[in-house]
Amino acid sequence: MPRQSPTLARALENPCAIIRSLGVLSDSWSFLIVREAFLGAGTFAQFRDQLGIASDVLSTRLSALVEHGVLQKSPYREPGQRTRDAYQLTPAGEELKVVMVAMQQWGEAHVPQMQGPRVLPLTVETGERVRAALVDPPGRIVPDTDVAFIRTDAAEAAPL
Structure with a gap:
């Protein structure tokens, strides 16, 4: 589990639900990843290709969305390839619709x-x-x- 920044930790403990929501969905990439998930993207490569996002930024955002219950990981394997994670919206993620x-x-x-x-x-x-x-x-x-x-x-x- 990635370590939370002090700013994020404060946001998630705040009594204001808007501030807590922004602690989870903290930037435009997070919203765009959710949009792409609604459009059917589910693999790292699909998100990267659709958004043109740097791999390190995407990895960080996907980890945060998983950590906060917006996405969940499930393993998949294409023939001849190593096992990788696919990402699916959780019920909480679906409620972002x-x-x-x-x-x-x-x-x-x-x-x-x-x-x-x-x-x-x-x-x-x-x-x-x-x-x-x-x-x-x-x-x-x-x-x-x-x-x-x-x-x-x-x-x-x-x-x-």
């Missing part, structure tokens, strides 16, 4: 490109595009203007 859809929505709305999206979130059954939404406990969609972040007593007691 809503985060990725929300990030894509925001990017399309606020940082648009002329050529349109290269990746689309579609339903498996109908092929229709999906959106991320804020949903209340009974399941109703709530407009973002009707949602506020409120500090709790616990938040006031803990530093960022």
Whole structure:
């Protein structure tokens, strides 16, 4: 298991779930690796080739995503080759789908490109595009203007 930096250790102990999440998904490469996993990448070579990422950076990010339960390793072996690790999303990793859809929505709305999206979130059954939404406990969609972040007593007691 790789040794955690003091900064990461502090982030993971923070009472703020956003800070803890950023401790795990700390940079753009982590999000792009997750995106590629959603697109079917599973081997080191597939991630490296799709992202054009340096091998040492990819190795570090994959190890961190495994350590924090976003990906899991499973051995595989191609004929005539040594055994290697494949990477699969865990249930926690699969739950990042809503985060990725929300990030894509925001990017399309606020940082648009002329050529349109290269990746689309579609339903498996109908092929229709999906959106991320804020949903209340009974399941109703709530407009973002009707949602506020409120500090709790616990938040006031803990530093960022």
